[in-house]
Amino acid sequence: MPTSTDTDCVIRLDSLSMIYPTKSGGSVQALDDISLSVRAGEFISIVGPSGCGKSTLLRIIMGLSRQTSGQVTFGPSDDTHRNQLGMVFQQPLLLPWRTVRKNLMTSPDLHHARDAATHAKADELLVMLGLQEFGDRYPNELSGGMQQRVGIGRALMHDPRILLMDEPFGALDAMTRDQMGLDLLRIWDSDRKTVLFVTHSIPEAVLLADRVVVMTPRPGRLADVVEVGLPRPRRLENINTPAFGEIVLKIRKLLDSEHSAH
Structure with missing residues (x-):
């Protein structure tokens, strides 16, 4: 369900699916029919239960894994390629x-x-x-x-041009994590790169993002894409506002309903 026009879309996922073979000769479907368009300069957070394919999705976009079916395209111009992507992992790997x-x-x-x-x-x-x-x-x-x-x-x-971040603050304590989130927003605001940010923290996802992609349990599908719509610049104080709480609650309900359905 791409939502951006062809002229402002820098990443387009069309019907993306991923099936892994198992050692026993079977298979596990990690992703199922993911379609999404991401606009230039947009900050997208991705949330979902463990094992739903969030990291797999980033690896496919980065070119570290190859999807079973579907397509990843970059645009709008022909000069956007995977060599214009950067990736940050949960562990810094220095x-x-x-x-x-x-x-x-x-x-x-x-x-x-x-x-x-x-x-x-x-x-x-x-x-x-x-x-x-x-x-x-x-x-x-x-x-x-x-x-x-x-x-x-x-x-x-x-x-x-595009920064992929796979739970980069997951191993940090709460206070450091909060500060890193603010630091990331400051860095992002300096040149507005396109960011895809995977996290297990719903408040973190909402604080950082323009939109939050909510994924279902495995096989990962798009349950919804939630517009955040909060003004920028964002601060930790935003977490205590009613508008922020409503968005967090909406995402929690989406995750809970998808979990119950499975």
């Missing part, structure tokens, strides 16, 4: 023998791009991430939240 600055430059290093512009971009990101004093530190000298900032920075190094 190289322990590299400094923060060199971890940021890991991907460009692999392509032998060690020029002055690459170093300047790394320094720019260190400032944006609030890590300008930690560029020469190693991962084991950083807190969990700081390590995840480096993971986000690494995904931003090649200035992707």
Whole structure:
């Protein structure tokens, strides 16, 4: 059920399905008939029960897995390809023998791009991430939240048009998680990249997003796409407002009804 016009759509999923073979010779269907269009500069959160295919969906978009059927297209112009995507995982996966600055430059290093512009971009990101004093530190000298900032920075190094985030704050404590959410909104607001953000937290999903995609239990289908419609910039105080609570409750009811149906 694509909702964006062809002229402003940067990701389009058409009837996407994914079936995994099992070791016993059977199969498991992870995704079933997912159709969605995402607009340029839009922040999309994706919520759903464990095992519903949220991470699988991001991996397919990124090109790390291949769907069984259906199509992923990027647009509107022909110059949007998967090399313009960045991905942030739940664990930052930093190289322990590299400094923060060199971890940021890991991907460009692999392509032998060690020029002055690459170093300047790394320094720019260190400032944006609030890590300008930690560029020469190693991962084991950083807190969990700081390590995840480096993971986000690494995904931003090649200035992707689209950022895919797979539960990036899931391993963090509540206070750090809240702060990271605000930091992410600040970074996003600076250039409005298109973001797809997977989370198990409904309040987090609503606080960050323009729309929240609600998925059913496996096989993952689209139960609904909820428009958030809250004004920006967003703050933690928004969580205590009636409008915020109504959206969270609507999504909870959708998830509960889908769970009961299964």
